[in-house]
Amino acid sequence: MPFRRMWRASSLNGFVRLYSNRNILKLHERGMFEDIFPETSNHEVTDLLNARPQCVYAGFDPTASSLHLGNLLVLINLLHWQRGGHKVIALVGGATGRIGDPSGHTMDRPELESAIINANVCSIKENIQRVFSNHEQYLWDKHASTRTLTPAMIVDNLDWYSEQNVVEFLHCVGRHFRLGTMLSRHSVQSRLSSQVGMSFTEFCYQVFQAYDWLHLLQRFDCRFQVGGSDQMGNIVSGHDLISRVADTTVYGLTLPLVTTETGHKFGKSAGNAVWLNADKTSPFELYQFFVRCKDSEVERLLKLFTFESLSSIKNLMTKHQENPELRTAQKKLAEQVTLLVHGEEGLETALKATAALYDQTAESLMELTAEDISRIFEGAKVCDLLLLPGTTILDLALQAGCFTRDAVRIISAGGFYINYQRVSKIDEVLTEAAHILPNNVTLIRVGKWIL
Numbered sequence: 001m002p003f004r005r006m007w008r009a010s011s012l013n014g015f016v017r018l019y020s021n022r023n024i025l026k027l028h029e030r031g032m033f034e035d036i037f038p039e040t041s042n043h044e045v046t047d048l049l050n051a052r053p054q055c056v057y058a059g060f061d062p063t064a065s066s067l068h069l070g071n072l073l074v075l076i077n078l079l080h081w082q083r084g085g086h087k088v089i090a091l092v093g094g095a096t097g098r099i100g101d102p103s104g105h106t107m108d109r110p111e112l113e114s115a116i117i118n119a120n121v122c123s124i125k126e127n128i129q130r131v132f133s134n135h136e137q138y139l140w141d142k143h144a145s146t147r148t149l150t151p152a153m154i155v156d157n158l159d160w161y162s163e164q165n166v167v168e169f170l171h172c173v174g175r176h177f178r179l180g181t182m183l184s185r186h187s188v189q190s191r192l193s194s195q196v197g198m199s200f201t202e203f204c205y206q207v208f209q210a211y212d213w214l215h216l217l218q219r220f221d222c223r224f225q226v227g228g229s230d231q232m233g234n235i236v237s238g239h240d241l242i243s244r245v246a247d248t249t250v251y252g253l254t255l256p257l258v259t260t261e262t263g264h265k266f267g268k269s270a271g272n273a274v275w276l277n278a279d280k281t282s283p284f285e286l287y288q289f290f291v292r293c294k295d296s297e298v299e300r301l302l303k304l305f306t307f308e309s310l311s312s313i314k315n316l317m318t319k320h321q322e323n324p325e326l327r328t329a330q331k332k333l334a335e336q337v338t339l340l341v342h343g344e345e346g347l348e349t350a351l352k353a354t355a356a357l358y359d360q361t362a363e364s365l366m367e368l369t370a371e372d373i374s375r376i377f378e379g380a381k382v383c384d385l386l387l388l389p390g391t392t393i394l395d396l397a398l399q400a401g402c403f404t405r406d407a408v409r410i411i412s413a414g415g416f417y418i419n420y421q422r423v424s425k426i427d428e429v430l431t432e433a434a435h436i437l438p439n440n441v442t443l444i445r446v447g448k449w450i451l
């Protein structure tokens, strides 16, 4: 089946649909917001959002070469703002990445070389651009909307810190920070009470994130900041700074943290990240991650990670519950996220790989590259063999190291498979079409094991 048509067909079933609302606080219904700061500002914020387009930002520090699923939730939140007609800024922390956010960390972050940080900045910018452009191309129905999306801006805070004079900064900005308040932040308190303590550099992190917001307010009238719930302390610092120096009220919104089944935050430091870069987590792995999610989790994730309306999700869940083993809801979720992260091509690769794994036909294997195959059968042994004319099934089995003994008996008894087909004649000569696929791959299975 042509894969291109597979996802198009399902999107015509009403999956790519407009969900956009100028009043972003409505996203609360999707479980998208955890907190708002100042706490009592719901009505003011609703009025402001309805009155005219607003500007919002979220920041990402370049402490790894790729963003991950936790960060994707923040990007999706920004996309909802964009769909609602607002202006969106994604900030990459070329400067703050050199300082290190202590939030949620039990010790100082390891120092990264400048060259690594610069490379990370580039690849994170690429991730952000890719997600925004895939969203516009595949998940935004421009014909159904009277609105056009205002292009997202990507900024790097190194641009305003690299020329910053330190005396000037302390004189103008530092004086607005009270030591008692800085010390009271949870990120600081938890470290001060630990054995390792914290460096002055990380202690100052909140000043930099706070000043970023002031800078973006002054340049772009950016009155909103969003971030994971671990960012509340830094967001409050920004709010406090701005309320001291500017005559404008600003608002912070935090999102729930995406956690593992055991309740741990998904992230770089926790070492459990599902990445947006294909070389760290392939489109197939990303797709499978969502296909495998539990029935009890899938509805919540559909609300968080797709743009589908709540009523469509409800209908989908009803359909899903009629036949849960088909994993209808999980497949839709996986399809939407893979499309957002890797575009149409990535989704096709993921679907082809899934078919190869589950259909178990030589045809499905032919659709894949050798690299795709080794990723799908991760952990399976890969060996390069030069097959000479006249090589038999037994030769292949021995050269590939499938048996230490009993080769003839096991193959003859039907325990040996090539490209999912059982082969039991030990002296059968290998041929290109039957045993070696056009991508030069031969998939061998002994009994239940894929080699």
Ligand SMILES: Nc1ncnc2c1ncn2[C@@H]1O[C@H](COP(=O)(O)OP(=O)(O)OP(=O)(O)O)[C@@H](O)[C@H]1O
Binding pocket: 058, 059, 060, 061, 063, 069, 070, 071, 073, 074, 104, 226, 227, 228, 229, 230, 231, 255, 256, 257, 258, 259, 265, 266, 267, 268, 269, 270
């Ligand atoms: N698991 C998560 N769920 C929701 N938001 C997250 C998650 N992980 C990170 N974020 C948010 O993504 C934004 C950027 O985070 P950043 O990349 O700087 O740190 P991080 O991924 O949390 O890294 P680390 O694990 O090293 O702390 C922040 O707003 C952060 O709160």
Ligand SMILES: N[C@@H](Cc1ccc(O)cc1)C(=O)O
Binding pocket: 058, 059, 060, 061, 091, 093, 096, 101, 157, 208, 209, 210, 212, 213, 227, 231, 234
């Ligand atoms: N502190 C954020 C990233 C960030 C950096 C600069 C900002 O201005 C805002 C956010 C984090 O580590 O998750």
